[in-house]
Amino acid sequence: MNTKPVITSLQLLLIAVGSALVFPYTFMPILNSPPANQDVWIALIMAFVYILLLNTPVLILMNKFRGVSINQTCEIITGKIMGKIILIPFIIFTFICFTACMLITTVFLEMYVFDDAPSWALMLFMVVPAAYAAYKGAGTIARIANFIVPVVLFSIVLFFLFGLQYFDTQYLKPVLTDSIFLELNLGAFFTAARYSEILIFWVFSYYLVKKASINKTYAKALTTFGVAFMLILIPTVITLGMDYAKLVWNPYYAFTRQLEAFGFIERMQALNILSWFPMALLKLTIYIYMGSEVISGILKTKSHRPIVFPIVIAGYIMALMPFMNKTSTVDMLRSDEVFPFIIIPVVFIVPVIILAVYIIRKKKADAALKEALAAQPDENEQ
Amino acid sequence: MKTLKKALCALLCAAALSCAAGCWNKQEPQDLAIIHSMIYDVDEDGQFILTVEIMNPSDTSGGTDGGGGTTESLIAVGKGESVREAVSNVSKSVEKFVFAGHNKARIFTERFAESEIPNLLDFLCRDHLTDEMPIMIVIKGKTPEEVHFCSSGFSDMIGDYFKDLSKIQREHTSKAVFVTTLDFIKDYLIDGKQPVTGVAELKSQDTPQKSEGQQGGGEQQKGDKQQGGEKKLVLYEGLAAFKDGKLAGFLNGEETRAYNILINDLGNAYITIPSGDGLTVFKIEDSRADITASVNGGDISFYVNIQMILNIREESGGIDISKDQWLKIIEQRFNEKMQEEIKLAIQKVQREFASDIFGFGRHLHLQLPEKWREFKNNWDDYFAKAVFYVTVDSTVNRTGQIKGPFKAGREQ
Numbered sequence: 007m008n009t010k011p012v013i014t015s016l017q018l019l020l021i022a023v024g025s026a027l028v029f030p031y032t033f034m035p036i037l038n039s040p041p042a043n044q045d046v047w048i049a050l051i052m053a054f055v056y057i058l059l060l061n062t063p064v065l066i067l068m069n070k071f072r073g074v075s076i077n078q079t080c081e082i083i084t085g086k087i088m089g090k091i092i093l094i095p096f097i098i099f100t101f102i103c104f105t106a107c108m109l110i111t112t113v114f115l116e117m118y119v120f121d122d123a124p125s126w127a128l129m130l131f132m133v134v135p136a137a138y139a140a141y142k143g144a145g146t147i148a149r150i151a152n153f154i155v156p157v158v159l160f161s162i163v164l165f166f167l168f169g170l171q172y173f174d175t176q177y178l179k180p181v182l183t184d185s186i187f188l189e190l191n192l193g194a195f196f197t198a199a200r201y202s203e204i205l206i207f208w209v210f211s212y213y214l215v216k217k218a219s220i221n222k223t224y225a226k227a228l229t230t231f232g233v234a235f236m237l238i239l240i241p242t243v244i245t246l247g248m249d250y251a252k253l254v255w256n257p258y259y260a261f262t263r264q265l266e267a268f269g270f271i272e273r274m275q276a277l278n279i280l281s282w283f284p285m286a287l288l289k290l291t292i293y294i295y296m297g298s299e300v301i302s303g304i305l306k307t308k309s310h311r312p313i314v315f316p317i318v319i320a321g322y323i324m325a326l327m328p329f330m331n332k333t334s335t336v337d338m339l340r341s342d343e344v345f346p347f348i349i350i351p352v353v354f355i356v357p358v359i360i361l362a363v364y365i366i367r368k369k370k371a372d373a374a375l376k377e378a379l380a381a382q383p384d385e386n387e388q
Numbered sequence: 389m390k391t392l393k394k395a396l397c398a399l400l401c402a403a404a405l406s407c408a409a410g411c412w413n414k415q416e417p418q419d420l421a422i423i424h425s426m427i428y429d430v431d432e433d434g435q436f437i438l439t440v441e442i443m444n445p446s447d448t449s450g451g452t453d454g455g456g457g458t459t460e461s462l463i464a465v466g467k468g469e470s471v472r473e474a475v476s477n478v479s480k481s482v483e484k485f486v487f488a489g490h491n492k493a494r495i496f497t498e499r500f501a502e503s504e505i506p507n508l509l510d511f512l513c514r515d516h517l518t519d520e521m522p523i524m525i526v527i528k529g530k531t532p533e534e535v536h537f538c539s540s541g542f543s544d545m546i547g548d549y550f551k552d553l554s555k556i557q558r559e560h561t562s563k564a565v566f567v568t569t570l571d572f573i574k575d576y577l578i579d580g581k582q583p584v585t586g587v588a589e590l591k592s593q594d595t596p597q598k599s600e601g602q603q604g605g606g607e608q609q610k611g612d613k614q615q616g617g618e619k620k621l622v623l624y625e626g627l628a629a630f631k632d633g634k635l636a637g638f639l640n641g642e643e644t645r646a647y648n649i650l651i652n653d654l655g656n657a658y659i660t661i662p663s664g665d666g667l668t669v670f671k672i673e674d675s676r677a678d679i680t681a682s683v684n685g686g687d688i689s690f691y692v693n694i695q696m697i698l699n700i701r702e703e704s705g706g707i708d709i710s711k712d713q714w715l716k717i718i719e720q721r722f723n724e725k726m727q728e729e730i731k732l733a734i735q736k737v738q739r740e741f742a743s744d745i746f747g748f749g750r751h752l753h754l755q756l757p758e759k760w761r762e763f764k765n766n767w768d769d770y771f772a773k774a775v776f777y778v779t780v781d782s783t784v785n786r787t788g789q790i791k792g793p794f795k796a797g798r799e800q
Contacts, residue, residue, distance in 0.1 A: 117516060118516050119516070121516055122414075176750070176754075179754050180753060180754045180757045183757035183758075184757065246570070246574070247573075247574035247577065247578055249574070249577035249578055250570075250573050250574055250577055253513070253577070254513065260520070263519050263520070263521075264519075264520065264521065264570060266521075
């Protein structure tokens with residue numbers, strides 16, 4: 007019997023945190039977002055207010071429609087046809103993110119570690135395990151996150167401790183004198199607009215063990231992400247200085263490259279790569295899975311599995327296109343010009359529309375939800 | 389099915405081992421020419437000359453007989469239109485893969501430091517096998533490549549010599565700076581401070597047949613390597629000041645000590661002042677410089693107040709330093725000497741270099757950020773005209789293991 011997998015609150019938290027940390031760990035876009043100066047950490051704190059605001063519609067929908075999938079939620083609220091159409095931006099989003107993430111990871115690997123390795127080979131090494139894990143499903147992804155993300159969090163704490171001797175807090179001064187309120191808000195907004203992990207919650211919360219609270223898991227995930235992000239951002243700035251940190255492609259890697267301890271612990275950037283790379287693979291896996299799961303829900307296939315490989319092959323080919331596989335493309339992708347505008351419609355605008363329709367058609371939707379829940383096999387209680 | 393899964397798992401594990409080979413990438417360590425130090429030079433025609441000191445791994449193992457092997461490092465030279473090309477051209481005479489990941493020191497000739505360091509930093513920051521940890525040093529003199537053939541203390545290679553010096557010299561004297569490439573980059577990029585590097589100089593010295601080791605002035609010799617005749621020593625003292633990435637001039641040891649005091653990075657320092665018919669030697673235990681910026685119209689002033697904790701290490705002038713009134717007098721003399729030393733160092737940098745290597749601009753930025761916006765674009769010009777008020781306030785805390793003057797013991 008093909009039973010629905012069950013994931014724990016901790017596993018969901020780790021999936022979300024691991025996925026969210028890949029970009030700060032890789033290229034820390036916040037450094038180049040306004041105000042792009044020593045007040046960047048204040049912009050990060052402010053970003054969490056925006057994250058909460060942007061994620062509220064999905065959080066409401068998730069809580070209200072607990073127990074049904076993202077596809078069912080959309081169909082219950084907007085009807086069978088509209089429920090499919092409204093999820094198309096979501097599918098485009100997962101595909102773009104999968105391709106872009108693979109591209110960025112490849113470019114960083116080529117720039118920092120394997121400068122001679124061909125892109126196609128690096129990507130192949132990435133997509134094969136990612137596709138396999140996505141093929142195995144939500145339970146497997148959750149278990150992988152259980153292994154990978156704690157290592158990443160441990161590495162962040164370890165780098166912080168080893169970095170203490172290099173810290174110069176003067177680089178965080180003067181505080182709030184070189185930035186204006188609008189710049190701080192803009193930086194906070196762009197940072198928040200990159201946080202798309204609420205969609206992970208939306209897809210994966212369907213498998214969340216019944217007794218776990220979505221809101222509590224979300225709050226814990228956001229807090230863990232915030233603390234880890236701070237532990238990445240502050241040491242980088244106060245070790246490299248803001249100007250140099252802004253200049254390099256991978257500031258956190260450059261920070262870890264400086265670390266030495268006790269006269270014999272050197273080359274700690276190797277640990278950075280060892281933690282970061284599996285985390286990047288996990289992020290790819292999550293995107294592949296989310297895309298295939300939603301498409302499977304639209305096409306009403308028995309499982310997401312037949313959809314995995316077409317997504318992977320299409321993303322692989324797309325990333326290898328000559329116009330895509332260029333540093334300038336990656337620079338554009340990592341800037342504030344692209345990702346926030348891909349994420350905002352899917353994370354905020356579409357859910358707001360769905361929520362508005364739900365409010366209008368509340369009675370009908372509630373009745374359909376009741377019906378759908380009644381038809382659900384009660385596997386979460388196993 | 390289970391057997392197939394196990395076989396697949398074993399195959400994957402075996403495949404993973406292929407990534408574990410080599411040192412950092414596919415290159416095996418024995419195929420690497422590991423560079424320990426590099427001298428960057430540029431000739432009159434604009435050709436870049438790179439002299440690299442390469443570790444000879446077969447000589448550093450020490451063998452199995454317990455005896456330490458003597459390292460004869462390999463020196464290779466590359467020339468090219470750019471630094472990168474010069475690096476590549478090192479391969480003309482080296483049959484291994486040139487690897488700079490373990491480089492300890494980046495040494496620049498004066499000619500190179502006068503204009504080329506920002507271009508070099510661009511290359512270094514882009515390259516994935518170089519890093520920001522090597523010390524940056526400007527070498528004085530017309531034949532800098534001789535540094536690789538000089539006596540380098542107890543170290544086998546000049547790269548190790550500078551690296552080890554950076555760990556130990558601050559414990560004895562603060563007359564030099566040890567600046568990593570990252571430090572230089574940060575100072576170069578930040579507003580309100582200009583970068584500096586360390587300075588090395590080759591000094592000829594006729595030595596007797598068998599060296600006795602340490603000589604006056606801290607000059608190191610290596611008797612068993614080069615005996616008799618003229619040999620050159622590598623002296624590390626002072627600093628090289630830069631302005632917008634270009635060499636602006638040098639500070640001597642005392643001026644560099646003042647620099648270290650002003651940037652609050654003083655290691656150990658011994659100061660000698662005349663006292664009675666002898667000398668008093670102080671050790672600065674702790675030093676803290678508080679800098680206050682003040683702007684009045686277009687006039688910029690800095691009030692530098694330095695608090696120091698001292699130990700007396702020698703008192704040969706017959707003064708009874710166990711008495712407070714005498715201590716006050718010698719503290720006053722010390723304060724005057726240090727005030728003068730620091731003022732002169734600031735004046736020299738203002739007048740000769742017009743480059744704010746002390747980071748006074750940073751203090752102005754932190755303390756008066758609104759005013760800083762007016763000055764930041766031409767800060768070095770304003771720095772050259774700024775007025776400095778220096779005060780030193782010292783306290784002697786300890787006077788060593790004897791109470792009164794040593795000579796007084798004989799008189800009693």
